[in-house]
Amino acid sequence: xxxxxxxxxxxxxxxxxxxxxxxxxxxxxxxxxxxxxxxxxxxxxxxxxxxxxxxxxxxxxxxxxxxxxxxxxxxxxxxxxxxxxxxxxxxxxxxxxxxxxxxxxxxxxxxxxxxxxxxxxxxxxxxxxxxxxxxxxxxxxxxxxxxxxxxxxxxxxxxxxxxxxxxxxxxxxxxxxxxxxxxxxxxxxxxxxxxxxxxxxxxxxxxxxxxxxxxxxxxxxxxxxxxxxxxxxxx
Amino acid sequence: xxxxxxxxxxxxxxxxxxxxxxxxxxxxxxxxxxxxxxxxxxxxxxxxxxxxxxxxxxxxxxxxxxxxxxxxxxxxxxxxxxxxxxxxxxxxxxxxxxxxxxxxxxxxxxxxxxxxxxxxxxxxxxxxxxxxxxxxxxxxxxxxxxxxxxxxxxxxxxxxxxxxxxxxxxxxxxxxxxxxxxxxxxxxxxxxxxxxxxxxxxxxxxxxxxxxxxxxxxx
Numbered sequence: 001x002x003x004x005x006x007x008x009x010x011x012x013x014x015x016x017x018x019x020x021x022x023x024x025x026x027x028x029x030x031x032x033x034x035x036x037x038x039x040x041x042x043x044x045x046x047x048x049x050x051x052x053x054x055x056x057x058x059x060x061x062x063x064x065x066x067x068x069x070x071x072x073x074x075x076x077x078x079x080x081x082x083x084x085x086x087x088x089x090x091x092x093x094x095x096x097x098x099x100x101x102x103x104x105x106x107x108x109x110x111x112x113x114x115x116x117x118x119x120x121x122x123x124x125x126x127x128x129x130x131x132x133x134x135x136x137x138x139x140x141x142x143x144x145x146x147x148x149x150x151x152x153x154x155x156x157x158x159x160x161x162x163x164x165x166x167x168x169x170x171x172x173x174x175x176x177x178x179x180x181x182x183x184x185x186x187x188x189x190x191x192x193x194x195x196x197x198x199x200x201x202x203x204x205x206x207x208x209x210x211x212x213x214x215x216x217x218x219x220x221x222x223x224x225x226x227x228x229x230x231x232x233x234x235x
Numbered sequence: 236x237x238x239x240x241x242x243x244x245x246x247x248x249x250x251x252x253x254x255x256x257x258x259x260x261x262x263x264x265x266x267x268x269x270x271x272x273x274x275x276x277x278x279x280x281x282x283x284x285x286x287x288x289x290x291x292x293x294x295x296x297x298x299x300x301x302x303x304x305x306x307x308x309x310x311x312x313x314x315x316x317x318x319x320x321x322x323x324x325x326x327x328x329x330x331x332x333x334x335x336x337x338x339x340x341x342x343x344x345x346x347x348x349x350x351x352x353x354x355x356x357x358x359x360x361x362x363x364x365x366x367x368x369x370x371x372x373x374x375x376x377x378x379x380x381x382x383x384x385x386x387x388x389x390x391x392x393x394x395x396x397x398x399x400x401x402x403x404x405x406x407x408x409x410x411x412x413x414x415x416x417x418x419x420x421x422x423x424x425x426x427x428x429x430x431x432x433x434x435x436x437x438x439x440x441x442x443x444x445x446x447x448x449x450x451x452x453x454x
Contacts, residue, residue, distance in 0.1 A: 027283040027320070028306040030299060053320070080359030081306075090357065098358070101282065102324025102366030109321040120328060121369040125399030127352075128365065158300075170317055171284050172300040177319045222299030228307035230291040 003164050003214050004193065008039040011187050011215040015152060016045040019072075023108065023150040023179040024052040024062060028081070029223040031172030032061045033154040035189050035215070040154075041065055049073040051108070051150060053101060053175055057081045060223055069093070075148070077101035081225065100128060103145050105178060110147035112181025112210070117146045153183025156220075157206070160190035164208030165199050173205065180210040189217040236430040237380070237408040245270045246406050246426075247336050247377050251277050258282060258327070258367055260337030261305045263377045267336055278314065280332055282363040284323050287315035304363065324363070328370040335371035337364065339378045339402075341392045344442035345420035346402040348376065349394035361397060368398035380407035386441040388412070388422075409436050412444060425449050 005011040022040070026032030037056075040048075041064050048071050055074055056063035065071050066084045073095035079085050088094035099107065100122045110118055119142035123129050133144040155176040158169035166188055168176055180186050188206075193216035238246065240263050248270035251257065258280045259267055268290075271277055279288040281303040288303060289310035297308040326332055339350040348368055351361040368374050381387060388405065405412045411426035422444040424436060433446065 027304075028302065030283070030302050030306070076360060078360035078362040086357045098360050100361055100365035101320065101363040102328055102370070105320035105324050106328075122328065122366045124369065125347075126365065126396045128361075168317075170298070170300040170311075171281070171302055173317055174284050174320045178321050224297060224299050224302070224308060225306040226302070226308065227297055228291045228309075229294050229297065232293060 003208070003212065004162050005213050005215045008035050008189070008215055008217070009042070011189075011213045012036065012039045012043060015185050016040065016043045018045055019047045020045065020151040021049040021051065023153040023183055024050055025153075025155040025174065025176035025179045026061065027053055027171065027174035028225050029057065029061055031156050031168065031174050031176055032056070033156040033189050034061055034220060035217040036154040036187055037061055037064060041068055041070065044070070046070050047072045049075065051075040051148060053077050053104060055079045055082050055085050057225065058084055066094070073097065075099060075104070077104050098128075103128075105175060107145055107148040108175065108178040108182045111149040112178055115147050117144050119144055148182060150179070150183045151185070153179045153186040155180045155186065155188045155206075157188050157190045159192045159194055159199060160188055160211070160214050161194050161196045161199055161208075162214070163196050164188065164211030164214055165204045166190065166206035166211060167199055167203060168205050177206050180206045185212045186210055187213045187215070189215050191218060191220060236428070238428040239408075241266060242428070243377050243406055243408060246411065247375055248272065250334060250336070250373075250375050250404065251275060252333070253277070255333040256280055256286070256326075256331065257334045257336070258332050258371060260335070260364070260367075262338045264336040264338060265305065280323070280326065281309070282320075282323050282327065282367070284318050284320055285315060286318075287312045289315065324366050327363070327366050330370060330372055332371045334373050334375065335367045336375045336377060337367065339376045339387070339397075340382070341387050341389055341394050342376055342378070342402050342405050342414075343389050343392045344414070344422040344444065346400040346414040346416050347392045348374075348397050348402050349392040350397050352395045354395065364397050368401035373403050374401050376402050376405045378405070378407055380409045381439050386439060388440045388442040390442055409439065421445075423447050
């Protein structure tokens, strides 16, 4: 069970191909597997379907794979921060499937948990429900949504061990735990690779069974999209 | 004089109750956090995975791993907790959040709400809006009464819906309306902004509404 790989290139070796579906964790630029995304960029894999809540910003995260035109389709809930995305979408180069954010999160959770479909109130009576089964339970209507899995899931964690146990930090957790469970192969980049046993079993967020490969990416550059401050208090 | 953005946020804050778990949308709803009455205990939820959202950080204390759903830097409070997006929307969809305050492009007299898409324009996506309006117990909309001279309170929404019959209350710069989520459409004007006449509201509203102005409660 050798999960630790010493470089991003090794972590991605032998598993990428054109036309694959890739899940990429993060919310905005928070908790994105940035080093692994750059590894995908260098691999040259094309025609990718990428499942990610957002699409990065120009030059950062998935924005880099848009710039190289490696992405054919995005499944996301919000892509407002990316000019290149708008251009490629409007020119028809890029396909886009919008999911309500909670529906997207649950589709991924369901996929990882072996649940092929579920019913939700979200989106009933909207464009999202078109072409989908709608069924009444009690007094309300619910729309059927299907589970999602990926060929490869890329996640970012704060801490990990050789077993693949992961701990996320603050709001950088977001989509990472569900995506870790929904990848046929899941690769985790971790800021701190700690000895097995150093993480209290009670504090593990993602158990190692969901993680196939792990790579140490120390001191990553983290990006802030909206640096919003409180004025210093005047005494 | 119509209400300002700040006055609309202050009016929306009157919908808060002690012990509520609340999700605030982007824009005017974010300002509601500044008007939480002193001594009232509410917990702010951020749908990217946090309960007990604290204020913006002081310079030098910002942390890229700690943001709200608007991607703004924020801080923790002693009562804060973090969780995944699936757990977060489990709270929302499961009816555990008491109140959602959000903006809208259009609201119909039956409570239909549209706030995510203008056909023909670049669509950014619905984010968590559809989940919030479908799952949160009470949905309060805060919006300008008109957009470029066009009524936003309509008989029927013309834009693609975010949710069907989901709005409980609408606060605009001209006044406050209640709506019915079940049965017959029943939109009622219950408050007028100071200095706004009923004639002005009629002139700027396409939706059918009745009027039952409540005694002004000074808070």
